[in-house]
Amino acid sequence: MKKLGFALMGLLMISSTSAFAQASFGVKAGLNFSNMNAKYAGNKDDDAKFKPGINIGAFADIAFSDMLGLETGLNIETKGNMYKDKDEEEVLGTKIKTKYKQTTNILYFTIPVDVKLTFGNIYVLAGPYVGIAATGKTKMKSEFDGHEDKHDESLEFGNDEGKSNLKRLDAGLGVGAGYEINDNLGVRLGYDLGLSNLLPGGDKDNSVKNGSINIAATFKF
Secondary structure, eight states: OHHHHHHHHHHHHHHHHHTTOEEEEEEEEEEEEEEEEEEETTEEOOOOBOEEEEEEEEEEEEESSSSEEEEEEEEEEEEEEEEEEEEEEEETTEEEEEEEEEEEEEEEEEEEEEEEEEETTEEEEEEEEEEEEEEEEEEEEEEETTEEEEEEEEOOBSSOTTTOSBOSEEEEEEEEEEEESSSSEEEEEEEEEEOSOOSTTOBTTBEEEEEEEEEEEEEEO
């Protein structure tokens, strides 16, 4: 009965807002530049670098007035981070070069719910998001004196501290701004700040949190 009551309330809210809300739909595609804010034993990891990736999605833009609206949808995006290092040293008169690169790629399905304020052709967005990791992999590549070694490792998602690398569920806050070139085309820039500690068994001194800058082109139907 309670579930039925909540469902009826939801239908009433939707029907009551449909009289003055106007909805439009669109798609977007662009790039992500992501990092993972990590802390181990209270020490912040400053060696990780931003990693390029992709973001694509579909969105619904619900306008309550010329200025106030709500935007939600489904995004498919890659997040993670990257470590790079290189060195050169002389051994017995011979220069030896070493390189190391480690890239972590995680594919997320993300649902944002943003309040949207529009000022002419310019708008700003802010609101929470929830993301679910579908798959992930860490790629490692090292070179020593011209010899190359590669190794890939799939990530395990879950809450088990002994078996899982990262938690599957992510949540945070997103902010952004955009410009509508015409009725159909636009561009936007945003930042997602992860608030969930993705480290199984983590605490305030041991944590991993997502962070990403995103830029995308939008198309409204």
